Amino acid sequence: MNRLHYSQASSRREFNGAALVDEQGREIPITEAMILRACRELEQAWHYPTPARKAG
Structure with a gap:
């Protein structure tokens, strides 16, 4: 299972x-493209609630 990891600058790399x-x-840096793709996928999967009908 992947998890979010906040890396600190080390002597071997910045x-x-x-x-x-x-x-x-292995650490896989999260890129802007990865974030944009995830946002698009979430937007496509989102189902907006239907407005509530008023009684009467």
Whole structure:
């Protein structure tokens, strides 16, 4: 299961951001394209509620 991981800059590389950590422990930096894709998928999956009907 992937989880969000906030990486700190280390002596071996400069990375200040968020990353997914895969099952082997590898960090996959989260890119703007990944976020935009996720937002599009959520928007397409969203079902807007129907307006409530007024009694009377």
